[in-house]
Amino acid sequence: MFKIQNSFSVNFLIISSLINCIKSINYIFAEIVYNLGRILAIDFGRKKTGIAVTDELQIIASGLTTVNTDEIFVFLKEYISKEKVDLFIVGKPKQMNNTDSESEALILPFLKKLSKEIPQIEVKRVDERFTSKMAFQTMIDGGLRKNQRKNKALVDEISATIILQSYLYSKS
Secondary structure (H helix, E strand, O other), X not given: OHHHHXXXXXXXXXXXXXXXXXHHHHHXXXXXXXXXXXXXXXXXXXXXXXXXXXXXXXXXXXXXXXXXHHHHHHXXXXXXXXXXXXXXXXXXXXXXXXXXXXXXXXXXXXHHHHHHHOOOOEXXXXXXXXXXXXXXXXXXXXXXXXXXXXXXXXXXXXXXHHHHHHHHHHHO
16 A cells, blocks of 8 residues: 555656646747747838738748838838847849849948848848749739739738748748
């Protein structure tokens, strides 16, 4: 009788310790997960800028919006005041021979101002070759009518999503 009770007590202590260990691991995991911020991608344009973001786990890229380029800093500051953002991804337009395209000259002043206005968030660049074409094809594949595909704002938003998805693929 004593052996049965003693064995039960030992088993109960082992199970209790395991449960406490699992609770600790869950707590640590929750801290890691909940401290992740979003990654925000920017498809910078002369008139309009496409924006895409990840979920909090930085797994899924989704189009967020398109903003007027002259309002981009107001938008970004408002967004980061509401959501935690760990990283900005900015498209890097390149030509087929891997040199910078003409559009890069427009993006460089933006990048300089971005690092000055929001210095706490790191900026990385991602090759954005063919993203507009891929976005347009995505719209066709998605069944959008011809008049809907003329929506440049939607193309910019989808392009930002493709840039972000490209970064996520390269990260994994």
